[in-house]
Amino acid sequence: QKEVEQDPGPLSVPEGAIVSLNCTYSNSAFQYFMWYRQYSRKGPELLMYTYSSGNKEDGRFTAQVDKSSKYISLFIRDSQPSDSATYLCAKKGGSNYKLTFGKGTLLTVNP
Amino acid sequence: EAQVTQNPRYLITVTGKKLTVTCSQNMNHEYMSWYRQDPGLGLRQIYYSMNVEVTDKGDVPEGYKVSRKEKRNFPLILESPSPNQTSLYFCASSPGTGQADTEAFFGQGTRLTVV
Numbered sequence: 001q002k003e004v005e006q007d008p009g010p011l012s013v014p015e016g017a018i019v020s021l022n023c024t025y026s027n028s029a030f031q032y033f034m035w036y037r038q039y040s041r042k043g044p045e046l047l048m049y050t051y052s053s054g055n056k057e058d059g060r061f062t063a064q065v066d067k068s069s070k071y072i073s074l075f076i077r078d079s080q081p082s083d084s085a086t087y088l089c090a091k092k093g094g095s096n097y098k099l100t101f102g103k104g105t106l107l108t109v110n111p
Numbered sequence: 112e113a114q115v116t117q118n119p120r121y122l123i124t125v126t127g128k129k130l131t132v133t134c135s136q137n138m139n140h141e142y143m144s145w146y147r148q149d150p151g152l153g154l155r156q157i158y159y160s161m162n163v164e165v166t167d168k169g170d171v172p173e174g175y176k177v178s179r180k181e182k183r184n185f186p187l188i189l190e191s192p193s194p195n196q197t198s199l200y201f202c203a204s205s206p207g208t209g210q211a212d213t214e215a216f217f218g219q220g221t222r223l224t225v226v
Contacts, residue, residue, distance in 0.1 A: 034213055043115075043201050043217030044154070088154065092213055098169065099144075099214055103153035 003027055006089055006102030015111050019076040023089035023102045026070065033065050035074045036088040038104070044088055048074065079109045113138045117202050117218035124192055124225055132187045132221050134202030142205035143185040144169065144214060145177065147198040154201070160185055192225040199223075 006023045013019055021035075032051050036044035048063040050056045056063045062075040072089055089102040115136045124130055136143065144159035146169075156169030160179040174196055176188040189196060200221045203214035 032213065041220070043203075043219050045217065046213065046215050049213060090213075098156055098159075101154040103151070 003100050004089060004091055004102040007105050008103060010106040010108065012108045012110060013079055015079060015081060015109055017079050017109070019074075019079050019083070019107060019109075021074040021076075021087050021089070021105050021107070023072045024070055025072070025091055025100075027091075028067075028070070032092040033063070033072050034090040034092070034099075035061075035063055036090060036101075038086045038088060040085075047087075081109050081111050084108045113216065115202055115204050115216045115218040117200075117221050119221060120219060121222045122224070124223070126193055126225055127191050130189050130192060130223075132189075132200060132202075132223070134185045134187065134218060135183050136185075136202075136204040136216065137183065138204065138206070138216065139182065140204040140206050140216075141182070142207065142212060142214075143179065144203050144205075145175070145185070145187050146201045146203065147171065148201060148220075149198050157187070157200075192223075194225045197223060197225050 004025050035048040037047045038044040050063045050065050053065050053067045060077045064073040086104040086106050088104045090099050092099050118133045141162050145157040146154045148154045155171045157175050158169050158177040160166045163179050163182055166177050166179055179185050202218040204216050205212045205214050
């Protein structure tokens, strides 16, 4: 089983929609969870960073972690065409310093 | 401006010809790492460095070398490139080396093609 599983998409939504992006993970030792956004032909940029279960909100973005079900989510409210990108979930924790990425979900927000 | 700078951005080379991809950060970060990104496989860590002269293997280190002689620089060396090393490469950095630190800055990427 892969350490991080992410819905590959692609996902296409109309402008203004609420977007839900999801990942599951298999190793309970993971403690830190991140979401990165990667525009085409660019490097990933850190979007959200959470520790433990619960929600974290930053503007239109909400990151949610459910440790009991090993599920992490990113919600985007009032989605904009500029949100069109690949979203990568990632986890860190356990006995090493390695950051483990999901394979990414390609999101397109249509005007 | 805080940034991670990679060079070159694009490179086409032939099998067996040694090459170096440079990476430099201007934030005095302790931790630096290299990733490769391939379709269907995502981002995979090649090597990482927790400080000057401290490096260790990531998930896919075969065929690569790194060095960290200065805090700001972390070059990736392919001694004898092969076509299976054709990929998109990213350098990243993090302020610290603790479990709570994460790669906060990525370079713009180097598209390498080995023919």
